[in-house]
Amino acid sequence: MGAFLTTASTLQCPHGGSVQLSSSNTRALADGAAILRAGDTFTISGCPFMIGSSSHPCVRVQWVVTAQRNQAAGDRALTEDSVGLCLAADSAPQGTVIVASTQRKAAGL
Numbered sequence: 001m002g003a004f005l006t007t008a009s010t011l012q013c014p015h016g017g018s019v020q021l022s023s024s025n026t027r028a029l030a031d032g033a034a035i036l037r038a039g040d041t042f043t044i045s046g047c048p049f050m051i052g053s054s055s056h057p058c059v060r061v062q063w064v065v066t067a068q069r070n071q072a073a074g075d076r077a078l079t080e081d082s083v084g085l086c087l088a089a090d091s092a093p094q095g096t097v098i099v100a101s102t103q104r105k106a107a108g109l
Contacts, residue, residue, distance in 0.1 A: 001107045002079035004070075006033035009102040013058035013086040014095035017047030028072035031103035037075035038063040042097075044086060049094060058086035061097050070108035079108050 005011075008031070011019035022041040025034045047057035065083035066076035078084075084097035 001109055002067075002081035003102050003104050003107045004030040004067075004072075005036040005078040005080065005082070005099065005102050006030050007036065008033035009036065010100040011042070011061070011084075012098045012100055013044050013047050013049075013061075014098060015047050015049040015058065017044045017049075017058050017086075019044050019061060019097060025073040025075075028077070030106035033103065035072040035106075036078045037072050038066045038078060038082075039075045042084065047086075049088075056088050056092070056094070058094050059089050060087050061085065062087055067108045077108055 007021050020043045023034045028035045042061035044058045061084040063084045067079050070077040080099045085093045086095050
């Protein structure tokens with residue numbers, strides 16, 4: 001069972017870029033912050049990844065594994081056990097998202 005990811009969580013791409021979290025969920029909360037869902041928006045900024053001499057930064061996260069038993073506001077919830085792929089602008093997968101921190105009061109499956 002993993003702790004729910006919330007709008008107060010800190011996520012990064014594998015190259016150190018910051019993930020900005022945006023959710024329309026205002027009802028399902030954990031430790032006072034909205035629980036994140038697979039359909040929310042996850043944009044990445046500051047990724048320094050290069051292929052050769054060309055910049056190829058991560059720009060968004062696409063979730064491929066979500067909580068199997070928990071939903072928030074009608075969509076699959078995300079936990080620290082969820083798997084998100086960091087994608088470049090051309091949709092090339094560039095590694096999995098890193099959960100740097102999240103709340104510890106509520107967890108799901």
